[in-house]
Structures are given as structure tokens and as C-alpha cells.
Amino acid sequence: MIFPAFMRENPRLAVFALLATATSGFGQTFFFSVFGSGIRETFALQNSTYGLIYSVATLASAILLLKLGPLADRWALNRLTALAAAILAAGCLMIALAPHWLFLIPGFLLARLGGQGLMGHIGLSTAGRYFTRNRGRIMALTAGGFPIAEAILPLSAGLILAAGGWRMPWFIATGLLLAVLLPLLLYLSRNAAHPATLSGSAVDQLDEQDESLDFNQSQVLRDPGFYLILPAALIVPFTVTAVLFHQSAFAEIRGWTTAQVGLAFTGFAAGHIVSLFFGGPLVDRIGAQRSLSYGLIPIFCSMLVLGLTEFAWTPNLYLALCGISLGFIGAAGGAIWPERYGIRHIGAIRSVAQASMVFSTALSPILVGVLLDVGVTTTGVGLLFAVLILLSAILAQTAVPPGHRA
Template sequence: MLRLFMRGFAELFTVHPRLALFPLAAVATSGFGQTFFISAFGGELRAAFGLSHTAYGALYSGATVLAAWLLFRFGSLADRWELGRAVKLAVLVLAAGCLVIGLAPGPAVLGLGFVLIRFGGQGFIAHLGMTTAARYFAAARGKAVALAAGGIPLAEALLPPAAIFLIARGDWRWPWLAAALVLLLLILPLLRFLSREAPPVATAAQGPGGKVRQFTRTEVLRDRGFYFLLPAVLATPFVATAVLFHQAAIAEERGWALELLAGAFVVFALGHFATLVIAGPLVDRLSAARALPLALLPMAAGQVLLAAFAGSWVPFCYLGLLGISIGLATTAGGTIWADRYGVLHLGAIRSLVHAAIIIATALAPLFAGVILDSRLGVGELALLMAGLGLGGAALAMVAQRFKVQVEP
């Protein structure tokens, strides 16, 4: 499958061979600030600092929201700074966050570390990777974004097992200190090497990606179509975070063994990666605007199955369908803004959207927790999630009728 993946994306390496790998490497680097890596330390962090589940969750959610604001504030640096300079800032912030967590004496400093890794990792370095993919590969934008999105399953496969391995052989602080060293000594030189081919942003705006009018972020906020597309882009990360964060509670109510759930997550990962192989060519052929509504349908179907059935086959189906939606929605959602608004101010535009995604993923566990703690249960939660997916798809279809227009 990996050979098929690389062969399908070979055309990306004909113009900027090193730059084509930069988005993949940058998005994979964001794994140090993603929830799937941080969650491996949940028990150790709560025990070390005497935090309850509620206090730990509130600290993490608060840091995530603050990181989203920082990304909104500084995301436009991707438009104004040379790529190598922006990469240096992102990696230094991420490494500083890892160092702060590894040396944290108390919860307040831990919260500061969370802010730094969420902004530098999930926020800024991932933002640079996806923006670069959409900006410089206009002729095969969908493929470039899909290749970049492959960094997430790559990080999922490597980072949590490495963290667990180090925790088992020492203190929970070791992986964070090791991460800071890896980021500074290996990843930063690699990313700066791969980013050297990046042309000036103005050059990209004059090429194939600049055929549409180049909208500013302020103009985008005045475009009615933006508000029909945004819910569709937010739906998949919101639903995925809500469901995956409370996976243990869902399994307990449905009577599923953890071993069954572990096997279902393999199907989830395979669905995610396999979809990336076809998502890029599909988005390039259909257009992101047409592919985005379709991306939400597998997820909605999986949530309906979760609501209606409790058999041992259900987690394999609904998690597999969720993985398919993530792969296709990430590609379509990462492409649509450059298609609609141009690439000159893409960093500022994407930072707005990415900040909204971060806030949505911060609120999703709270929303799902309230549902599960009430008289409602997994079935009702799943139907609500399916409704969000179908509603987002409907709005995205309506958005296709809106031509890009900005009222003064």
C-alpha cells in the first residue's frame, strides 16, 4: 500500500522534490503536540501533579483554546515570512514546550507547556505544512494535501509507542526531554533543508494557484459562502474527537472488550491511510467543493450504525468509516480554501480555519461528556454526531451555489 501511495503522488516530486516532502514531515512533526501523543501521559501527569480528571481536562482544554488564539494571531506569518524562518519559530516553540513539560514543577508550568506544544505542534507547524502543500502545488493540490495529511498516521504509528517504551523504562519526564532533543538536533535541520526550495509567496500567487482573485482574511469573513463551508470542515474533527476521547465509555456501555476495541482501531488506521491514497486524485478530479460533502457521509453512516446496533462487528464498521471520512475530509478541507480564495493570503485564511478546528476539538470532549453524563446514552450521542455530519454535508452542498462575492 505504501508503494501505491508513493507511486500515485510521484508527480509532486518533479518540480520541487524536497518541498514535496516538507508538508509530510511538518505535519508528522506536529504529532508532538497532538492529543494522541499527549494522551499516553495522562495517568502519569494526573498522578504527578495531583490533578483530578476534571482539573486535568480543564487545564488541557484551556491551553488548547489559548493556543488557537495564538495561531489566529500569528498564523499569517506563513504569508509574510520566508518558510525556513517560520519553521524555525514553530519548532523552537514546540521544543520549548516539550522541555517545559519535562521539567515542570507544578500544574501552572504544566499548563504553560501545554500551550506551547499545542500552539507550536498541533497549531503552527501543522499549519505551515498544510499551507505549503496547498500553496505551491496548484496543478495537483489535492494530492499534495493528501500526502501532507499522511503525516498524522505516520506520527500515530511512531510517537505513542516510543513514549510508552520510554515511560516503561524510566520516568514520564524522559520522553519529553528526548523529544526536545530530537526536535532541535534532527527535525529542525531536516525541515529547514526541505523548505529551501520554497519560492516567494508572491511567485506562487502569480502561478496556476493565482488564477483566482487573491482574497484577504477580512474579505473571506465577509463572504457568505465561507459560513456554509466552515461547519462541514469542522464536523469531522469535532465528531472524531468526541467519539475517540470517550471510546472507553462507549465500549463499556456497549459491552465491548478492550481487546475488541484495539482491533477496531487497526481498521480505523487502515481506513484513514487507505483513503489518503485515493483522496488526492479524487479531489483533483471532482474539486474540493464537490468532494467535501461526500467526505462526511461515511462518518454519518458509521454513527447511525453505532446508535442502532451493539454487536461486536459495530466498532470495526463505525471506526473504519470514521477513518475514511477523516482521510477524505482532511484532503478536501485542506484544499478548498486555496481553490476558493487564492494562495497569496492563504496562511492568514487557514490560520482562521485551523484555530476554529482547534477550538472545536477542545469543546468536543466536553459536549460528549455532558451527553453521556445525562440521561442520554451512546445511541443518542451517536445520532447527534450523525446529524452534525449530515448537516455539514448539506451546508457544503448549498455553498456550491454561492459564487465568491464580498459585500463592502
């Protein structure tokens, strides 16, 4: 099979990384958003109660990810993949079988941990660890799994839900994970070098920049630059999760129709996919840190569009711009950590960033929900996020390279 030049360093693991991030979609907010009405109706839940359940489960998954994420440095890739898939499948099955709303809490926790947490972490860590040439392009390819899932999973789940109720898609997801996706992921990763072997002699294969980097998690946490860059890496998922989770509320306030919102989501996925083709080469050309800030420009503009315009095309434009930033950040946000700190401890380092991302995406729906409940308009919400995005971009540009390990 002929692969693009940038994949030839390890084509099977390039496909594996893409498939892992796509598989994470079963634990992402865009998939859960399809089932909100049905679940709330079944268990007679208020919007605030449902949102609280989701946020508590997400916060707990972030804490657990800090413990499980470093296993990416110590376990064989296929072993960690099997664990993540088992956790995700268990969560899907628990949601499908839930006899009471209390069972949604562990179900949501397992699905968020296995999907958004571990599967996304595994895919991005694989791309960062096993590829040293054209890392930006590989990261862009890997991040492409997210819009693929965005385009396929919500639509498919919606069609199945309409025909068989909200539980049926979760049963099908469980079967797909165990019967199709897990065997395929294990096949693709079966010959992956153990992470421990990528130190020592294997490090000679790395480029000159990576040879000089070997930061562990504790050293990274003492680097002030990490905390300057982290907000820029988090602000896009933080913002996008908030606006997607409350999209129905925005639509009611603005008077947008279901057809308008559906078409806008098509633009969101298209923007996400198209931007990946530009984000990867940009990272390879100017570096991940500069690309990270540039990638925030579209979502900054999107929040201005949300806050300051009242046109029929407002949802289309602001969601498309959100999708464009997701693509750029997918490439730059994944490449920034191996570029800055090396690959030897990338699993532990990425687990901190990934857990921070999960934690932030648990808080943002609560923040926007409270703002809407106290009477803040969508204009206020959009302008607030625009300010946060601008500050994040400025902070990222002030971070200096870390000192080499003594």
C-alpha cells in the first residue's frame, strides 16, 4: 500500500493514532449531546441536574487520567489500548443498561475516561513518541480522527436513536468497540516498540533537538513556561465544549431553527477537517509554540461573531471558525510537548495536559450555564470568551524555551 511520504516513518502506527483518536469519539461531548433530551426525559432530570452529573463524571475522569496516563511510558502500546477500549466499552454498556439515573454517573465516568481521556491520550502520545520527522503533519493526521468522529457518530446515533430509542446506540457502540475497533487497534499496534526501548540506543535515531531534551513530569511542572503555554492548549476545547453543550440554549435565545444549527455543524466539521491540512505543515515550518497562538485567531474571531452579530449566517460562521481553530490546535497542541520536553516521558507529561483539558471541559459548561441562568446574554458570553482567548495567545508567546536537564 502506498502511503504519503510523511507517514512512511511508521505507517501502521500513523493509522493507529488516527483510529485511536476517532475511537475516542464515543466518549466525547459531541456524541453525548445527541442523547440529552432522551436521557433527561427517561429519568425526569432537570437540565442543571443532567449537566451536573456530566461534569462530576468528567472531573473524576480527569483525576483518574493523571494516574493512568503515565502508563503510556511503562506499558506496551497494545496493552494500554486494550485497557482503554475495555473501560470505554464498559461505560457505553453501563449507560445502555442504566435502570436509574445514579448509574449514569459511573457510566459517564468510564466513557469519558476511556474515550476523551485515554483513547485521545494514546493516539496523540503515539504520534508524538514514534514520529520525529514531519511531526506536525503526523499530529494533524492524528487529530483528524476527531472531525471524522464528529461527522459520523452524532449523525449515526441520531438515526439509530430515532428508530430504536436512546439506549440502542450505546449497545451498538459497545459491540463495535469490542468486535471491530479493539481488534483492529491491536493489529495495528502489535509491532510497536515498547516505550522503554525508545531511550538509550533508540534515541540516537532522534533529531538533534530531541537528543538534548529529556524532561520528566516533575521537571515540566517546575517549568514556568509550561503554565504560560497550557492555557493556549486548553482554551479551544474549553470554549468549544461550552458552546456545543449549550448550543440548544443559544438557538432558543437567538431564534435559530434546528435546520440552521444542523447546517452550522456541517460547517464546523468541514472547518475542522480542512484546517488540519494547513495546521500540520505550519507546525513543521514555524514550530508548535508560534502555531499554537496563530491557531487561536479563528476562534477569537468566532466569539466576536457570536457576540456582535445577529444575522442568519451567524451560527454558520462562528461554528466554522471554531472548527478551523480545532484543526490548528490539534496539530500544534499535540506537537508542543514533545517539541519542548522530548519523548522519553511524553506519556506522563501529556497525561497532565490531557487531564487539565478534561478538567477544563468539565467546568466550561457549568460556567456558561450559570452565566445564562443569571441573565448574561450570548453577546456577553461571546465577548468573555474572546477576552480569555486573547489572553491565552499572549501568554503562550511569552514562554521561553526550558533549560536543558542537568
